[in-house]
Amino acid sequence: MARRHTEAVTFRSTPNSIRRVLTGTRETELARGELPALDRATIHPYVDARPGPVYYQREAHPVGLEAERVLGDLDGGQALLFSSGSGATTALILALLGPGATVAVADGGYYGTFALLDVELARWGLNVVAFDQTGEPPNADLVWLEPCANPMMSFPDLDAAIASAHASGALVAVDNTVLSPVLLRPLEHGADFVLHSATKILAGHHDALLGAVVCARAEDHARLHAFRTASGIVAAPDPAWLMLRGVKTLALRVARQSASALELARRLGAHPAVERVRYPGLGDPVAARYVEAFGPLLSFEVAGAGAATRVERSLELIENATSLGGVASTLEARARWEPERVAPGLLRLSVGLEDVDDLWADLARALDALG
Ligand code: PLP
Secondary structure, X not given: OOOOOOOOOOHHHOOHHHXXXXXXXXXXXXXXXXXXXXXXXXXXXXXXXXXXXXOEOOOOOHHHHHHHHHHHHHHOOEEEEEOOHHHHHHHHHHHHOOOOOEEEEEOOOOHHHHHHHHHHHHHHOXXXXXXXXXXXXXXXXXXXXXXXXXXXXXXXXXXXXXXXXXXXXXXEEEEOOOOHHHHOOHHHHOOOEEEEEOOOOOOOOOOOOOEEEEEOOHHHHHHHHHHXXXXXXXXXXXHHHHHHHHHOOHHHHHHHHHHHHHHHHHHHHOOOOOOEEEOOOOOOHHHHHHOOOOOOEEEEEOOOHHXXXXXXXXXXXXEEOOOOOOOOOEEEEHHHOOOOOOOOOEEEEEOOOOOHHHHHHHHHHHHHOOO
């Protein structure tokens, strides 16, 4: 289905579940403008000598359950929180696959996902292959897609890739960290799982480490929940509470960050010191079929490692820091982490909530100084 294109996500275009969270018609404490009490108890009394729905924090806790209800609503599935995005990935692989299984991972996506699978989990019998997610996925037991891949910004044809993976018997997980359910709901395209590093745009303020998996099917949710309880890869109440607070402004943050990112991508593309800009909003026809705005993340290239370091050192407003999706803009040369994969001059920029002209002034001054 062709999507209407706007410079920004309009409030009207956000899904009902998000609108309800924002406008307060959802019948929860969250909707009434409150947040559930930050209950840090590790134990809850049995009810009539039987464990109730909440009895020990490793299994479930009240704030986590509420955060999972809200995220499940937004994504259209059943959510489970984990201690980080990487923890969520670990749990998903270990709970749903076995030794000898093959995972096909989108190349150009988050390098930590490939490293986790290829370095750590391969020792336990996992096979890992990287593939170009703009084409057909190879044969595998699980296909791992990442729209607006961090940092290479590729975008898969989700419907085609998911149909092809399913036809060959594979499960499909979509890492939707960058776009969030405001812009893309992969379960509606047939994905089996959505993964979020909720550390990023869901919590949104660079103050919570958190991950989530949203499952399409109740039996996968039950399996993953059992694994989470057994393994202890669980989220504490505090980051779950921060995510609940962050979600109240999610649609507004996504709209503003996407609009600013598009504007900066255009201006960067016209600057003589910039060799290449990667942002699906600059005319990726496949991405344009799936989303009406393109999120906060973009990459651009300057002439080599020296130039990239000079940009990093001369920025004053934009933080020279890793991570993405928060209210403060962050930029870093990715070659320090993944030199085998990215150009030495590739800079990844996550656009925050600052004034777009102030952001551009900061970038333009740093780029002009490259001569
Ligand atoms: N997925 C993506 C796209 C990421 O960018 C990251 C972290 O940068 C992760 C997953 C892992 O998340 P976390 O840092 O919360 O473990």
